[in-house]
Amino acid sequence: MTGTFVRAAALASALGPDLDSAVERLAGAPVAPARNTKAGGAWPYFAIPISGGDWRERAEAIARSVAGDLRRAAAIEPARWAELPCIVGSSSFSVGAWDEGGWTALEPPFEFAARLARGFGVRGPVTAVSTTCTSGLSALDIALALIAAGEFREVLVLGAEFCNRLTVAGFSGLELLSATAARPCDRERDGLVLGEALAAVLVSAAPSPWRIAALATAMDAASVTGPAADGAAIANAMRAAMALARWESAAVDLIKLQSGGGRLADSAEANAVRELFTPAPRAVSLKGALGHTLGASGPAELALLLASLERGRVPATWGFAERDGELGLAPSGGEAHGVRRVLFNLSGFGGSVMSLALEKAD
């Protein structure tokens, strides 16, 4: 089988400082997010349980920790590792450094991306990309293009989002946050809960268990902060991903929803799913467990989902309890037997919509 594969992944998130602990915790009982008075104010916030140093030192410590996990998982010889190109997707880069350090702590986004790449010990070309909440998948999109063009056989993709007051204040200003918990697809859902994550995904031309069959993009220009109610652009992205992957809709075993618990956004995605699937495939959302990690959410949710599937589990959708009849979606976790084709949705401010088709390769 040819194409691009997910060779290895690593993650630091509110579920734990590494991917193994996150998968283990996700298999247990749901945990409510803490109220992070530092960045989140009165709002609940999913914070990475790593502390120490100032904002930048903490980010660098998280990067070193995730890098170590990824290097072990990837098992690449040091010389090849050092030459890896690195594509960093983030919506906020290092703006959180301002919270503690003021104006002098602000640095151009590219410099922070290069700092993260150094933390991973790679010296290849660094690219920083921002497309709001889809930034991490945009980074993956660039990586896929690099590999398809034959410029590199392996590319390191980072999704980075670290706590900062500005992002929380912005979502608060838009009245998009829940005061209690994220409840994806649930009848009582009332908004998002934000979170931080650093996720690393090493994609490669060499075969691995999960192949990236397609990554499709679409633009939803109806509004710059939310999808069109009919979910047309989301449906277009999913339709394009399936076409590129040469799948019929009946072949999809699982949809990883964007759903984070917002009323309008969840409804638009449900409309898109209904347009393409009868009945809807099994579905899962990870934002009740990770929080909405914005620019990191693509790589973070990809790492967590594939690690769970490799352990034979479709993760439970934390926060989902009661089906909303209008949505018609009922995420369900449990045994992953037979899950071989996954559609992975992501969308963000600025109308960016992406759908990734993942296929079990063995």
Add this chain to the structure above:
Amino acid sequence: MYLLAPTALRIAPEEFPARVRARFAAELRRAGRFAQLCLLGAQACLDAAGGEGPLAVLWASEFGALHATRAALAEDLKRGEAAMPFSFIATQPHLAGALLAQRSHPVTRTACLYLPPDDWPSLPRLAQRWLAQCERVLVGCVEESGPGGTAHRSDWCLFRKTPAAGALRCERSLKAESAADATAEDWIPRVAAWRGRSPLILRGGEDAWSFASDG
């Protein structure tokens, strides 16, 4: 691939509001200075290039929407107020694609890259790869005025797969050692100004690109 309508805008900070009003009749609702600057240049390029149909839009900046970020931090957070919705999570840089799609052209794919000045060749490289999936890629380099009151910059060009009247053939060059150094600030203006018979070869970092008349 082929390059059309290289367009370089330089706008003095004090002239910016008038330029926006002249082009769009009014300040664009919710769009900050960076997004409006992107749109001014992108629309000028598209006007010059002509043509219709879906677009991918790719643009780069070293500092991004610094003005909006600083304003949000200084005016909102310091007062303990909610940030203005469009000044956080890098929405301003990314907003340009959505605004362009709202105004005229269907947009299929967008990305805003943050690049150091000598890494401009990342733009034609990525545009070339995107052309495998679309017919046209609009590429820009955008920078707000710095502390010294320098002009705002919004430079754009349109890449397409097929030849067109007035288009330059654009390809990666193996002659990097003999190429002229260029930066994000001047590569599009130099392409726009070039009238020579031999190809113009520009280098950024270790990568060089050649621009030549087609035929």
